[in-house]
Amino acid sequence: MAKMDLTPMLKPRSVAIIGASRDPGKVGHVILQNYLNAGYSGRIYAVNKNATEVMGIKCYESVLKIKDTIDLAVIAIPAKFVPETLEECGKARVKTTIVVSGGFAEIGNVDLQEQLKSIADKYNMPTLGPNCLGVMDPRSRIDTLFLPTYKLSRPQVGGVSFLCQSGAVGSTVLDLIAGEGFGLSKFISYGNAAQVDEVDLLNFLADDPDTKVIIMYIEGIKRGRAFIETARRVTRKKPVIVLKGGRTSAGQAAAHSHTAALAGSYEDHEAVFRQFGFTIAEDISDMLNYAKIFNSEPFPKGNRVGIITNGGGIGVLASDEIGMSGTLKLAEISDKSKTTLRRNLPPLVNIRNPLDLAGDAGSQRYEEALSVFNSDDSIDSILAICLFQTPGADSSVAAKLINFKEKSEKPLIVLSIGADYTRMHKIMMESSGLPVYDSPYAAVHSLSQLLKYAEYRKNAPN
Amino acid sequence: MDYFDGKRILDRYHIKSAESRYVASKDEAAEFASGGAIVLKLISSKALHKSKAGLVKLGLKGNQIPRAYSELLIKGASLKPYKIIAQKMSEPGIEIILGGKTDEQFGKMILIGLGGIYVEAFRDFAIRSVPITKYDATAMIDQLRSRDVITHQGKNRKMIENLLMSMSALLQANESITEVDLNPIVVHEGSYEAVDIRILKT
Numbered sequence: 259m260a261k262m263d264l265t266p267m268l269k270p271r272s273v274a275i276i277g278a279s280r281d282p283g284k285v286g287h288v289i290l291q292n293y294l295n296a297g298y299s300g301r302i303y304a305v306n307k308n309a310t311e312v313m314g315i316k317c318y319e320s321v322l323k324i325k326d327t328i329d330l331a332v333i334a335i336p337a338k339f340v341p342e343t344l345e346e347c348g349k350a351r352v353k354t355t356i357v358v359s360g361g362f363a364e365i366g367n368v369d370l371q372e373q374l375k376s377i378a379d380k381y382n383m384p385t386l387g388p389n390c391l392g393v394m395d396p397r398s399r400i401d402t403l404f405l406p407t408y409k410l411s412r413p414q415v416g417g418v419s420f421l422c423q424s425g426a427v428g429s430t431v432l433d434l435i436a437g438e439g440f441g442l443s444k445f446i447s448y449g450n451a452a453q454v455d456e457v458d459l460l461n462f463l464a465d466d467p468d469t470k471v472i473i474m475y476i477e478g479i480k481r482g483r484a485f486i487e488t489a490r491r492v493t494r495k496k497p498v499i500v501l502k503g504g505r506t507s508a509g510q511a512a513a514h515s516h517t518a519a520l521a522g523s524y525e526d527h528e529a530v531f532r533q534f535g536f537t538i539a540e541d542i543s544d545m546l547n548y549a550k551i552f553n554s555e556p557f558p559k560g561n562r563v564g565i566i567t568n569g570g571g572i573g574v575l576a577s578d579e580i581g582m583s584g585t586l587k588l589a590e591i592s593d594k595s596k597t598t599l600r601r602n603l604p605p606l607v608n609i610r611n612p613l614d615l616a617g618d619a620g621s622q623r624y625e626e627a628l629s630v631f632n633s634d635d636s637i638d639s640i641l642a643i644c645l646f647q648t649p650g651a652d653s654s655v656a657a658k659l660i661n662f663k664e665k666s667e668k669p670l671i672v673l674s675i676g677a678d679y680t681r682m683h684k685i686m687m688e689s690s691g692l693p694v695y696d697s698p699y700a701a702v703h704s705l706s707q708l709l710k711y712a713e714y715r716k717n718a719p720n
Numbered sequence: 721m722d723y724f725d726g727k728r729i730l731d732r733y734h735i736k737s738a739e740s741r742y743v744a745s746k747d748e749a750a751e752f753a754s755g756g757a758i759v760l761k762l763i764s765s766k767a768l769h770k771s772k773a774g775l776v777k778l779g780l781k782g783n784q785i786p787r788a789y790s791e792l793l794i795k796g797a798s799l800k801p802y803k804i805i806a807q808k809m810s811e812p813g814i815e816i817i818l819g820g821k822t823d824e825q826f827g828k829m830i831l832i833g834l835g836g837i838y839v840e841a842f843r844d845f846a847i848r849s850v851p852i853t854k855y856d857a858t859a860m861i862d863q864l865r866s867r868d869v870i871t872h873q874g875k876n877r878k879m880i881e882n883l884l885m886s887m888s889a890l891l892q893a894n895e896s897i898t899e900v901d902l903n904p905i906v907v908h909e910g911s912y913e914a915v916d917i918r919i920l921k922t
Contacts, residue, residue, distance in 0.1 A: 482825030486849060526823040529847035532863075533856060719853050 262384045262454065264462045267354035268444055269398040270329035271300045274321050274352070276343055277334035278304035278312045285358060285404040286334040290315070295407055298399045301326060321350045328352040332392060332402045337361030340388065341373045348381030356402055357387035363450050364389050375452040384458075390449025391425045394432070396442055397468060405429055416441015417470035418549050419463050421456060423448060424503065427475045427542075434546060439688025440553045443469045457484045464492040471496060471552045473545050477503040479527070486530060493535030497552045497711050500531055501539040535714040537707050543700070550693040551704040555669040557712035560638040562589035563705065564631040565612035567643035568619045568651055572698065573612035576641060576673060579702035586706050588612075589637040595630045602626045612643075621654040628662045628670075639669035639705060646680045656683040660690040669708060673701045723763060723805060726919040733890045735883065735902075737914040740807040746786040749806045757781050757809035759915070762792045764802035770916075775799075779809055810915055815904035816870055818883065818914075820850070820891040822898045828891045832884060834866040835904040842866070851892045857884040872909045879912065896921050 273293065277286035286306070290313060293302055302315065303324050309317045318324050321331055321343070331352045333343055337359050347355050355378070362371040371388065378385035386392065392402030396415040403410065410429055413436040420435065420442065422428035428447040435442055443466070446459055456476055463469045472492070479485050492498055505524040531538050537552075539545040563586050567573035580586045588611050591599075599609050603626060606616055613631075615623045624642070631640050644655055663670055672687055672694045674680050684694040695701035723740070730737050738759075743749040749760060762775040770776050775795060777788035789804070796802045815836030823829050826849045833845025846860040861867050861880060871877040883905075891897065899920040905912050 479825050482823065483827060486826065523823070523825075525847055526826055526829055526849075529829065530826055530849050533848045533852075533859075717855060719855050 262458045262462065264354065264384055264454070264458070266329035267356065267384060267386065268393055268395050268400070268446075270354075270400060272303070272326055272329050273298070273300060273400065274303040274305055274318075274324060274328045274331045275334070276305040276321060276331055276347075278306050278309075278315070278317065280309055280312050284334075287312070288404045288406055289332055289334055289358070289402055292401045292403060292407060296399045296401045296412070298401075300329075300398075300400075303328070305331075321346050321352060324350070329354065330400070331355045332358060334358045334404065337367065337370060337388070341370070341377060344374060344377045344385070348377060348383055351381075352383060354384045355386070356390070356392040357385060357452075358390060358392055358402065358404060359387075360389040360449075362388045362452070371450060371452045378453045385453045386446070387449045388452060389425075391422075391428050391445075391447035393447070394442070394445040403429070403432075411436035413438075413442035413445075415443075417443050417468065417553050419444040419446070419466070419469040419472050421446050421448070421459050421463070421472065421474040421476075423451070423456070423476050423478075425449065427501075427503070431473075431475070431542060431545065434542070438546060438550065439685070439691070440550055451480060455480050457481050457488045460485075460488045460492050460498070464488070464495050469496065471499070471549055473499045473501075473539075473549050475501045475503065475545075482530075486534060489530065489534035489536060493711075493714070497537060498535075499537045499539050499545055499548045499552070499707075501542065501545050502527055502531075535711065535718060537711055544703070547695065547700045547704045548707050550688075551669070551671060551708050552711070554691045554693055555639075555671065555708060556667060557715070558639040558669050558705075558709050561586050561709055562636060562638045563587070563641055564589045564591070564634070564637035564639070565641045565643065566615065566624065566627045566631065567612050567645075568615050568617055568648050569643065569645040570614050572643050572645060572673065572675065573614055576643060576698040576702060577612055579698045583702055583706045585709055586702065589634075592634050592636045595634040595636075598630050599627070616650075617648040618650040619648070619655075620650040620652075621658040623650075624655050624658050625662070628658070628666075632662075632666055632668060637668070639671075639709075640666070641671055641673060641701060641705065643673045644683075646674060646676055646683055653683065653686070656686050660687055660692055663690065663692045669705065671695060671701055671705060673698060721919040721921050723803075723917055726917040729890065729894070729897075729919065730902075730914065730917065733886045735886050735890070735914065736912060737902075737917060738807045738810055738906075740805050742803050743789075743806045744804075746789045749789055749804075750785050752806045753781070753785055758785065759807045759809055760785070760788050760792060761805045761807065762796050762799065762802050763805060764796065764799035766799045766802075807915065810906040810913055811908060813906040813908040813912070814869055814872070816880075816907055816912075817845070817901070817903040818887055818905055819902060820887060820897070820900040823849075830884065830888050830891060832860055832880075833864065834870065839903065850888050852884065852888045854881065854885070857881040857888075860884060870907065872907070875909055876907060876912075879910070880907070883912070898922055 275290045278290045279286040304312045304315045304317045306317045331347045394401045760777045767773045817835035819831045828850035831847045846863040848856045901918040902914040905914045
């Protein structure tokens with residue numbers, strides 16, 4: 259199938275919820291409720307054979323009875339009724355559908371899933387799922403998740419899109435994203451991928467102007483060579499961070515050469531990700547840490563990092579991480595910068611990298627250090643450590659960092675470790691687009707991944 | 721695939737391998753050695769790991785040759801049909817592995833790593849999908865922890881990059897070749913030779 263247009267699925271002007279129910283325990287009830295809660299501004303229709311009205315909305319007996327063009331039908335009914343309903347959607351010229359229902363290939367009902375795919379293909383009707391959470395787009399305010407908002411917080415509008423094969427990983431990470439400052443462009447949970455698969459979705463997001471960064475969780479890839487072509491294309495435009503589930507392979511046991519024994523299925527996936535410029539996450543926390551820096555920071559021009567700190571030991575730990583990263587190194591502060599710093603900072607500050615401004619450092623010392631580092635051509639990116647437990651650090655330092663962020667053309671990230679007072683400032687800074695990390699490891703690894711991707715973009719052939 | 725059919729394919733792609741031939745007697749083996757050191761290997765489809773099974777006799781000279789040949793004949797009794805290969809002994813060098821395989825999703829893949837007895841112990845290798853570009857070849861070498869050892873501090877880098885490009889071309893052009901295992905290839909400064917060749921065809 260050629261490139262699919264998924265716009266009607268993610269920016270629908272009209273939605274039909276098939277299986278909308280009056281019973282609050284039913285999936286179809288929660289979906290409709292969420293649509294109403296999210297303040298979706300398009301036209302919304304409820305379809306249920308056994309009801310005339312749900313939550314004050316008129317119910318249609320079938321999608322065929324709706325006298326409107328339907329951009330998206332969300333199907334939440336028992337699996338065995340899905341093919342017939344999908345057929346009706348096709349006849350009603352519904353543009354796209356999402357089958358939330360489970361009970362297909364994941365429990366062995368392969369034929370039923372095949373039936374679904376062939377109906378979707380016949381009507382040329384992009385169909386997501388089955389066995390998925392569907393989609394969320396805070397811009398168009400669509401939300402097909404059957405998880406109530408009091409249980410799963412909804413992220414704010416942002417530039418990160420999240421593709422997810424698994425519903426469980428999807429809802430967990432989505433909840434975490436809601437707590438991050440960067441915000442969501444699109445969430446797409448595609449489940450069994452009977453028809454629309456990761457290749458279609460990556461292709462769509464590659465061209466989506468609202469998506470700056472893609473994060474994805476996948477277990478298996480269905481069309482390897484098509485995936486390679488898409489991967490190559492998308493990473494020339496925007497970063498993709500991938501977490502792969504199912505990394506151990508039983509196939510390795512059966513291998514009969516050294517090459518095959520080394521290169522199991524996960525190793526091959528990892529090789530393809532690496533070759534075509536994906537950023538590989540080892541864990542959920544990596545996905546979020548990398549997304550944060552990719553979303554807001556420009557590419558560094560090189561590998562030299564300048565560290566500003568108000569605590570010696572944390573500066574040492576961050577320097578160690580830089581030394582071990584294999585990619586980054588500590589910058590040599592230029593002589594000109596050293597002279598300026600010596601003139602403008604108190605004598606107790608030792609002029610070297612990491613630049614330890616001392617525990618009583620307030621916003622003034624930070625400002626001095628930041629502006630010198632920013633104009634020093636021997637420094638490619640800045641790691642500002644701000645420990646809010648110190649006497650000098652308060653909201654004025656956070657404000658200075660935020661203010662500085664606006665003018666800096668180099669990557670600037672913050673490392674702040676601590677509990678409530680620190681968290682408050684982290685939220686302040688992150689909501690202004692400044693990435694804040696809570697460990698030297700997370701901060702330096704994220705910066706290292708940004709550099710690796712920048713180098714891929716610069717050096718990899720088309 | 722027969723060892724020498726494999727060797728001929730490597731020749732076509734300018735991938736160098738140690739001078740070898742089948743020998744059918746002690747005398748033929750001694751004649752092939754012509755005073756130098758050789759290796760004798762017994763090849764049988766019933767024995768996949770030749771060295772583990774004691775089917776590779778290294779560094780044979782003079783009267784060690786007929787003795788080793790007789791030992792292989794005894795071991796071979798239960799491994800029929802088999803053949804014995806005599807190969808010129810390589811100078812010691814760094815052993816690497818270069819191979820290819822077919823992934824069910826991504827198709828042909830190429831692999832390079834630290835080879836010989838270190839393959840399993842260090843698992844230091846890099847993989848890419850075929851065909852690779854020059855950029856990929858460089859990145860594969862950079863990915864190895866043993867890159868300085870393998871490239872002799874960079875002096876062999878160009879040679880190994882070319883070797884990767886040749887293997888990629890071989891895998892790409894020969895659809896029926898599903899797996900290649902050159903382990904080890906012995907790398908010296910400025911030269912190399914594959915001393916074991918395994919190629920599988922559909």
